[in-house]
Amino acid sequence: MNMAKRMRRLTPRKVFWNAVHYAVLTFASILVVAPLLIAFISSFKTPLEMLRGEKTDLPADWGNLQNYTDFLEGQPVGVAFYNTLFVIVVSLFIVTMVGTMAAYVIDRFRFPGRRLILLLYVIVMAVPAITTQVSLYQVMLSLGLVNSKWALIVLYSGADIVSLYIFIVFLGSISREIDESARIEGASYFQIYWKIILPLMTPAISTVVILRTIHMYNDFILPYLYTPRVEQSTVSMLLFKASDMMSSNTEAILMAGIVIVIAPTLIAFFALQKQIVSGMMRGAVKG
């Protein structure tokens, strides 16, 4: 039955169109992968190979890790990764705590000023962050935060309205019955938040964690403006500075650095692809 149905569906026309679709998809995928693959290949090449051969030639020795050791020894790789991890973990903690608390109060309580607060958030969300950097920079200067990784932390967690929005929308979709009955049984508001609301918000929290981690690991503009020195900055600045210092005959070393920065993302991406994709779809449509 199933077989017959299949056979009926696979008309020659259909086969032709499927072939066309596959061809286009394959072509696009090659275009996506090729630049990455060439960078990867280059990271194993000797200076001579870089100079003489075509970019698409394979390295003679895949075990040549000279570029990797050169990059690791010549650049502050350890400190950049440490800073990146520190910024991500602290910011995620602040965003999660502050965001879920604010969402709890804004969604579950009616109080004077609530509409005004919501309005302020809507206005701020419409203002593109990149336009206010000119004046935000002065604020950060007067707070003494420029050139400190805390600048990144306060901006990634303090100016992040989208996450708060995700929390509010998510909480709005959860029935109030559970927290109302807990209230009747004598739980305090804080207990309700801590024991009921926070655990219920796990899906929204994981969406925010995924979206924000990707953003913080990859962002360039904030590290560039507020932490120009790698000692206080993330992997973005590590690569930016390294590429400034390198010349065409050290290109392969830079490619090794790029592989070092990209590798953790790719590993996480393929390990968690289901969560990332669904988190992205949820977050993006709402944001």
Next chain:
Amino acid sequence: MFTATAQTQRRLVIIGFLVVPLMLLTVFSLYPFAQLVWFSLTDWDGISPEKTFVGLANYERIFFEDQELLRPLINSLYYFIGSLMQLALATYFAVILNRGLPGSNVYRMLLFMPFVLNSVAVSIIFRDFLQIEGGLDALMVMIGLGAFTREWVQDPEIVKWSLVFASVWRYLGFQLLITYGALQAVPQDQYEAARIEGASEWQQFRFITFPTIAPILGLQIILSTVGSLEVFDVPFLITGGANGTKTFIMATLQEAFEFRRVGLAAAMAVILLCFVMLVMVIQRAVFDRGGTK
């Protein structure tokens, strides 16, 4: 043991849970926003203690006197055209991947992958890829298109499209994913019914798929418009703005941090902000009229 009355407890929670977020909102969003508008009315250089009020002089200069200042805005047009092509492509990919052909998941992953990669890393990769005798040229030689290689970054006629290509490369997968998400809402039995009725693939798209995803596509066009006004990373990291590839954001930040004309830069930022707000207002008007909420 201290037990607060319900009323006090309620008040404590509301204030306690909101004080930090509201403080952050004020210090890092509202106050800088107010400052930006104020700076744009002064001739401040970013250092000197006094800021002289100059009224709308900065705006006059941008609109009427110094034509060079607005010129980078034209570059947004390239990214806008690019983003429309990108949306068309992303929709096509989303539709065919949604059919569940074997291998769909692999293609979806590959096309989405660039979006999760570090901005600086992919820009440097592209800078090398587009160089003379770089990766792209090598690939073209490999498949027999060696005669068509160009100076992708050095030729001022071509470089803008090269950057648009880099940008499409980076963001296509993201749009693909959003459209794909919207497609999940189309009931599969409608396709089944249409197939039994003998509807062609195009008819299925035109009458079943498109009406469902139209609101999301509209939203994505708005986001693309806003996005093309705010382009920074890709051109800054690949060409540094050389060869006429400077975008308006790059020009604004350059005025502020390099030339130390904070007043002028603030006025440019306010102008950009007004454009973005205008787009958003148009979106609201169109969407509310369309009855999609």
